[in-house]
Each structure stands twice: as C-alpha cells, then as structure tokens.
Amino acid sequence: MASVTKADLVNQMASAAGITKTSAEAALSAALGGVQGALSSGGKVTLVGFGTFSVSERAARTGRDPRTRQPIQIAASKGVRFKAGKSLKEAVK
Numbered sequence: 663m664a665s666v667t668k669a670d671l672v673n674q675m676a677s678a679a680g681i682t683k684t685s686a687e688a689a690l691s692a693a694l695g696g697v698q699g700a701l702s703s704g705g706k707v708t709l710v711g712f713g714t715f716s717v718s719e720r721a722a723r724t725g726r727d728p729r730t731r732q733p734i735q736i737a738a739s740k741g742v743r744f745k746a747g748k749s750l751k752e753a754v755k
Contacts, residue, residue: 701742711749718743 666674668690676686697707697715706716722738746754 709747711747713747713750714745716743716745717741 672683672687672690675681675690676683679686681689700707701715701717704717706714708714718741720739720741723736724733725736726732727734
C-alpha cells in the first residue's frame, strides 16, 4: 500500500480537472489554508460525504516521567480531530 504525497495529490487533481499542476497546487494550498484558518479560530470544517475536521480540547492532567517515575504536570492543549463521513467510510470498506 503506497502513501500519497502532496505532489501526487496535485498531479491527480490536475489530470482530473484538466488544469495545470501550478493551478492545482494553488487550489490545494488555498483549500488547506482555509481549513487551517477555520480550525485555528476555533471553528469546524464539514465536507459533506468526506468528513468533519474539528478542534478538541485536552484538559491539564498529571502524568509520570517514564524515566524517573515522578509525577509531572501535563499542560492543557488543543488537537485536531477528524470524523469520516458516510461516503468516505463506504469507499474504504
């Protein structure tokens, strides 16, 4: 099973849409920038059939240093979540 890189995705977009690679790369960068902007402002992005990107908040908690086994405080943080849509789930089956 092969991984798909950004360059591979740009090539696929260019051939599927009948546009240049430069245009496809600009479109992909704009789309990814839009997703990043929406998530960084606390929103969520829903692409019907594909899935939903959202921001999750992780509370501060106490953990253990694996080397010394001493308790340490882990700061609160935010992470990105993705929930696959129905069409994507069906395509992967």
